[in-house]
Amino acid sequence: MTALSGECSPDILSRLGIGPSYGEKLVTKLKDEGLLKTHYKDRLRGYRLACGGKKLLLAQNPERFSFYLSGNTETNHPRSGYPRRLRLQQASHIYAMLLNAGITFFRDEKPLIFREEPQAGESVRMPLPIFYHSREVKELGTEAVKIGNSRIMGILFAPGCIYALFHTGTAPIKWEYQTELRVKTFLSHHISRGILSRGSIEPCYHPDTPIRLLFIGSGMDTALKLMESTGGFQKSYFCLDSSFDYFHYVPDDAAGETTLRLLCSPALQKALRSLLLSDLEPPCPDYGLEHDAVSEGMPVLLAFDFDMLRLSRFRTALSFHGLAGNLVCFDFQKPVLQQYFGDAAAIETIDLYKFERRFLH
Template identity: 35%
Template structure:
């Protein structure tokens, strides 16, 4: 546990104190680990402007660089934000959001450390080896490509997830939701599709679309995106057709498990097969998006990933055509969806507990 916390702090720059609850172990055990690391001057608390986080001590930096330079040199040398730490709230909040993405990825079994994954974004590489499984690359690792990444400088993404199931630009809005710069995010999507799907990893991702993945604290930010119009959340970026798929996962255990499912095409297909029992095959010619049709000929959408544009297209089409339909979701998502879909949509809930017990025992 002690090493794991130091390693995460090294790659994040500053590890938010509030994220300790997302790491394995009891609260008393983790408190003891932090106390011991601070006593050994390996970790220190940094508190300013209401933000509390943990930063590496000089001794910890030296030990990590000496023992595992391949894993930590990128993060603990040079002038990057993870090494040259700042005190500005804006920069610290960004480090905290990136840390949240790292924790979710690690909890889902995604490779996050540099010695566990190929350097897909290394400067000058024409082709790159594919990660064996799923791998997460922080926005700073993406910018390792050099001058070309000036095109994505203003993007709010925390990184890129490369999984057997696809390419995902990752964002973490925390409790407040993300603020979108329409043009910057559009450039990031276009640029990374060209780099990954056409140039560096065409054997795996050629012909595929780039998807989005947004983490948030609870389901309120998800609801806001679909109900607030173009006001505070600038949700038009997610709803106007830029992305075919943009998934919303919560920053908690639910999100960690669903991230594992998102990365595992086999388990995902198995879940869909189970959900198809009692339903008819999808109608590809229907103007309402659907994954299946029920016995009454009404469309059914598998909405358990909270795919923002897809749910929006489904509900909008039902309203325009004055039809009824069903969204299948997990029980913890049902309340949030019930406020969005109106009386034309019936919600069918899956027990998350039973799902996890079967798919990820």
């Protein structure tokens, strides 16, 4: 994680199943051997590779690490400014989530589609789901300049859809509508006419493949801040807009890792939806609002994927039509949705532990 991100958050140790006592001993040992060092500034502590650590990783697996540990890259020579360091540490959190969710991201385990042209007649298979950091996307060269100012952390390719992945931390992220809209335009271009439309890459995405935004943030309380944000002074921070058609949110914790696995698996989503809808009535077009089912005369919205834009539309429609609704979500999502909907919707929950036992084990 330290090599890939440039500076690793100390919190990552627990995310990787390393206990506090053993983690402290492990870090001390790596420091004593000249492989790791601590960087502390502006009350932000992080771990960086020492020269010995870089040499060791480059010697053991150059295909995996040379991109990150060679030249004047930000991961090889991290800067000391707080915003840049925070972004590097957020990247380490993302990599930990991807690892625990079983998503491919190491460079020696995936095709480098943004750098290498497939040979004539050669077929390159993408082991979906698969993640490319924004720095890897920039290997396209001048074409990637179009999204150079975006806050995007990377692109997550999943079966049937593509996620533009952002880390928002504990508060709404800085946001410029036109800049982030270019990310969607950039991906749409490559789906229809660019690298993702080539017959030599499998699977190819069709032109109408959904491009979704996926926020990762610190806890579910951050989701409420995002949904209620108006953009702040001068509209320089995130608020729900039309730059993307979907705005999903997952917390930066174990529950978020499970949700991430679900979002990357159409088969899992279909199975869960079928189970939840089995005891409900079909949607009623007379309600004049978006919903998935009807229960005791009230519209029901399945909210386990936590699409903030869809949730916002549902709340607005309930208020406009003077209706009460039902939400179905995971248990860890309920407190935030209770605050957001108030008395406008009753909430039924899916036990996350039981879901994992039934669908993931």
